[in-house]
Amino acid sequence: MRFYEYESKALFARHGLPLGQSGVADSAVHARDIAHRIGSPVVLKSQVLSGGRMKAGAVKFADTPDEAAQIYDEIFPIIVGGQKARSILVEEKSPIAQEYYAGVTWDGRRKLPVLIFSDMGGIDIEEVAEQHPDHVSKTHFSTLLPVTPRIAKEAIAATGVTGAALNKLTPIVSKLIDIFLAYDLTLAEINPLVRLEDGRFVVLDGHVDMEAEARDQHAKLLAELGIGPEETRQARPPTDFEIRGAEVDASDHRGVAGNVVEFDGDLGLIIGAGGGSLTLFDAVRSQGGRPANYCEIGGNPSVKKACELTKLVLSKPGVEKIAVMMNVVSNTRVDIVARGVIKGCIESGKDPSETIAIFRIPGAWEEEGFKILAKHKVDYCDRSVSMYDAAGRAVAKMKAA
């Protein structure tokens, strides 16, 4: 889950990283007040969870408080990468002598965290790595040993930085590693980290990503930063349908009926599990089907959960049919899912035999499940029909309808 720039900087400030004076404005008047308080030229930056702000014209400079107010109104409505601005960060503008990049992330191949440093900051680090590899260093470090400054020192020195700059940069970059590990981040990045003309080093821009798995552990920090548990911080904000999907999943601790994602098609999907859902979603689309949603059921969800998920999917306008499909299941019981989806159809006022285009869940308790499905005249199949062909049968029914 990505933090806004102002949230990332609030986290950095707690750990003593050097930052310019700033304030978060939610109105033009507020922007003027902040600029007035700072008392020097300022930069106004749109707060979005997407890159490309500069290109979109959502970062601009103002020499006076009145100009700051005017620029607030100018950049606030700009959509950056499909995202509306949450607020505008107003920050002191500083004359820059040199820009650096520092980032910490995970290397899944080496299975270690890696510190990336460059003395060519301010631009896309991937680009620098490609065009000027000698200006980028990658330094892996242990998660078992304590973090000491030599990691940062070696990373910085590897790009040819020496003298006072090396000694001033080292503690800043070392603190970035501390922050990365302390909060279970998947990315902690400062770009650029700058040396000002007066010799000070300042974090000009930065952002962090926290691992979703670690949210509970850091609930206090998130609350203090004003990040509510309802904020998913995915690539796009959740739709009402998706929020209701999360409620269905949370309503009962047994099993999973989760990760409901809305699409604009007409075939409702009750699919699982992790890998099976990916496989089945592809199988529907590659045969010309238009999914109304994505989801993942598994871990033996209760009848109630399967029923509520079915009702949610069928409540979507334009959805008349659902396909209920999984890979061969081991601990999810076929009969329980069958009961749940049939109940969901009936409670939605629909005939299960008309509504369920195909039921393909082979595995544990399948005989019991198939009996229930046969009783309700639902079209079902066992493992002798592949996931791909089961999806194809559902798509064919949609086309015939």
Place this chain on the structure above:
Amino acid sequence: MSILINSETTFIVQGITGREAVNLTRENLDYGAKIVGGVTPGRAGRDVYGVQVYDCVRDITAKTRVDGSVVCVPPRFTRDAVFEALENGIKLIVVVTERIPRKEVAQMIELAKLRDARIIGPNCLGIISPGEAKMGGVGGPAANTKTAYSKGSIGVMSRSGGMTTEIASTLTAAGMGQSTAVSIGGDAIIGTSYAELMPLYEADPQTKAIAIYSEPGGRMEAELAEWIQEHDSRLPIVAFMAGRFMDEMPGMRFGHAGTIVEGKADTTAEKIKRMTEAGIAVAERISDIPKMLQERLGEVK
């Protein structure tokens, strides 16, 4: 032969009194596994389907040979449980638990390397050498496991536990048994990747070919492609790539924790390209895997 486990492998279950662990213990015993003890702190003296429960791993390792451990404890206790297994000399650890933060996974893997041990998972269903033993929840109850899995010459590696069984079931239906199937885990950082299992399959005379389930996110498929190109492997490989729709949806997480498209290298298109260049055949459908394997096994002869 098989890899990693066989009928002689002894292992323990950490967190054995938990609901899922109790089921897993029964399913593994029914399939013929040699479970030599279980651990749940404070529950010493109980038994789970005849398996004695102890407070500490050392209570078991002190008196009998323990080849492996299945760790099935809640996420916040997992690192500690894995450390305990490693510090007591256990060399093969299957971590079933999901939702463990990456930092703790990295710490487990780092210690495992220092102790010359191997971790499978986390967020996995474990290992099965059909007809020999299984270690973990893979395949579910023994009767279901026997329907889906059969002994043979195909090695299976999968980032999805459920799809491990789907592929095995498809192979079995086509008359192709499996040597060892490994559910390697769905997280961004896992103990053992495809490429790291390859030398084991390569050295196993029972294994004649490999089937793989892969998905978006991470560099594991690229790592495998490189391994194949660097080591003149004798084993034909057929890979199935799921989640092709995700290429158009960067930043959205589907399926497993490690399944997200953040950059070009994470896309299925890029992974398919890399694997194809390395000579790995990429299947459009799971049901195509047996035929494609047979064709390639025919070429080998």
